[in-house]
Amino acid sequence: MQTERLLETFLAMVQIDSPSGDEGAMAAYLIAWAKRLGLDWHQDATGNVVVNVPGCESTHSDCLVLSGHMDVVPPCSGVKPVVTGSGSDRVIHSDNTTVLGADDKAGLAVILEAVETALEEKLARPALRLLFTVEEETSMAGARGLSDADLDAQFAITFDHTGRQGVIIHQAPSYRKLRIQVPGISVHAGIAPEKGINAITLAARMIHQLPWGRLDADTTANVGTVHGGKATNIVPDAVVIEAELRSHNIQRLDSLQSQVLETVRDVIQEAFTGRDLLENPIEITEIFTAYSIEPSHPALHLLEKAMRVVGVEPQRIRSNGGSDNNIFFHRGLPGVVLTAGYQEPHSLKEKVALAELETAVKMTCQVFREFSQSPFGA
Ligand SMILES: [Zn+2]
Incomplete structure (x- = not known):
């Protein structure tokens, strides 16, 4: 050498x-x-x-x-x-x-x-x-x-x-990136808030209901970015959450992913009862296995x-x-x-x-x- x-x-x-x-x-x-x-x-x-x-x-x-x-x-x-x-x-x-x-x-x-x-x-x-x-x-x-x-x-x-x-x-580990599109309905926040659906509060509910950080010896989850909203007097109609899941245990990763999917769907369905919804609010990309x-x-x-x-x-x-x-x-x-x-x-x-x-x-x-x-x- x-x-x-x-x-x-x-x-x-x-x-x-x-x-x-x-x-x-x-x-x-x-x-x-x-x-x-x-x-x-x-x-x-x-x-x-x-x-x-x-x-x-x-x-x-x-x-x-x-x-x-x-x-x-x-x-x-x-x-x-x-x-x-x-x-x-x-x-x-x-x-x-x-x-x-x-x-x-x-x-x-x-x-x-x-x-x-x-x-x-x-x-x-x-x-x-x-x-x-x-x-x-x-x-x-x-x-x-x-x-x-x-x-x-x-x-x-x-x-x-x-x-x-x-x-x-x-x-x-395996590493999956999630992109969650949270829908809402925009209305004037002062005149007709009851007619709107606030995408930011829905996003907050989803994030609150899910586990983040180090979940077990094999698994971590993180919310990385949240984007949405236009002005204080508008009920926001869209939020995009970007998050990631990592695990050495693929079964654990699959079940965590299902938990995220269910939570997101439940929160949206509850807010949008009786209305049409986005087909698939979550995009999942496996970056590596x-x-x-x-x-x-x-x-x-x-x-x-x-x-x-x-x-x-x-x-x-x-x-x-x-x-x-x-x-x-x-x-x-x-x-x-x-x-x-x-x-x-x-x-x-x-x-x-x-x-x-x-x-x-x-x-x-x-x-x-x-x-x-x-x-x-x-
Ligand atoms: Zn390198």
């Missing part, structure tokens, strides 16, 4: 603008990197960059995916990285006017340095496929757009989490072994967020999410310690060695 090259690569990438949906320049950088190393690459119609790295000659045929996303959350144009400290204590942050973009360019930098090191030092390794995706932050459209052939591998490691090295995200990797999966054991060899204590944890890994799993590719070493992502204080990136590269090189020893598919 070359620490200065790792730092340079990271600094170069964070200075490439790549908001979600506009990752072209970032893709070009990664393609140029693959060409420089003589690797087989292609870019799919969605914009994802896929690079294949052959395994060493003596290894089995299982393929390991390494993945990270190219897009960055706003404000992210014109990032000016600042390096503070010296030697191995260096920390990289932004100039406080943008995010740093270490989410997920730290993940990309770790992958590039680990692969370049593996090629230079001819490290034992299985066949590797690098998946650099677009639009993870907004919709995971990149991961969804990958071809079956590009997802045809035995295990995936996605570098896209905050926190210390050693974290292994082996479970993540829960996954859970078998605790005995051989790849988990190899990964933990690799971590211990480089002095990192593995810790399996459940995340309550989603990532491309949710999409991979449901398209038949099991995998985990590891930390990319960044801290305070999605904020102007986002930063990453160079030492964290170095440890991640060392660990990834050790992963190559361990995963080359034996097939790791379940």
